Amino acid sequence: MGYAMEIALFAHLLSVAVWVGGMVFAHFCLRPGLADLAPQLRLPLWESVFGSFFNWIGGAVIVILVSGGFMLMEFGGANAAWQLNTMAALGSVMMLIYGHIRFAVFPRIRRAVQSQSWPEGAQAVNTVRRLVVVNLVLGVVTIGVAVLARGY
Numbered sequence: 001m002g003y004a005m006e007i008a009l010f011a012h013l014l015s016v017a018v019w020v021g022g023m024v025f026a027h028f029c030l031r032p033g034l035a036d037l038a039p040q041l042r043l044p045l046w047e048s049v050f051g052s053f054f055n056w057i058g059g060a061v062i063v064i065l066v067s068g069g070f071m072l073m074e075f076g077g078a079n080a081a082w083q084l085n086t087m088a089a090l091g092s093v094m095m096l097i098y099g100h101i102r103f104a105v106f107p108r109i110r111r112a113v114q115s116q117s118w119p120e121g122a123q124a125v126n127t128v129r130r131l132v133v134v135n136l137v138l139g140v141v142t143i144g145v146a147v148l149a150r151g152y
């Protein structure tokens, strides 16, 4: 198989770094930095930031799914170690949450900014914030399960 597993793990971890690191930056650095701005400035900024951030995450999700799926098959699929199946399960939940943010909540921010409905926009950004916290916690737990429960 050559270097296929190493390359898959490399791509997997790079994408995990982009996803989880991006959430840390957005939540702990960008959000407090923008908090004092008026909604008329803050919400269009979030719309623009999310517009590109969610595309990066969409790419990362595809790479994580393909590389993780490939490695999981090599480790025996459903018969692989429980840590790997737990990672796949938690990863799938994270991806569903991402999909909800991207395809249900983000369009609400877009519409609110277009129609200058700032309270609706602020509410939708707040929903994204809460879901990102959930995904951040799940991401850290997933990395913890993957690495701390290796058992050697």
Ligand code: HEM
Pocket: 009, 012, 013, 016, 020, 064, 065, 067, 068, 069, 070, 071, 072, 073, 075, 084, 087, 088, 089, 090, 091, 092, 094, 138, 139, 140, 142, 143, 146, 147, 150
């Ligand atoms: C459908 C989703 C996923 C599948 C099927 C999957 C599967 C795998 C597999 C098979 C490995 C290789 C383990 C090894 O080399 O021993 C791996 C490594 C790893 N994955 Fe995932 N993964 C998924 C999602 C995630 C997510 C969402 C995260 C983090 C947020 C993550 C974090 C890691 C880490 C840190 C490693 C390196 C651990 C190690 O090599 O022991 N994975 N993954």
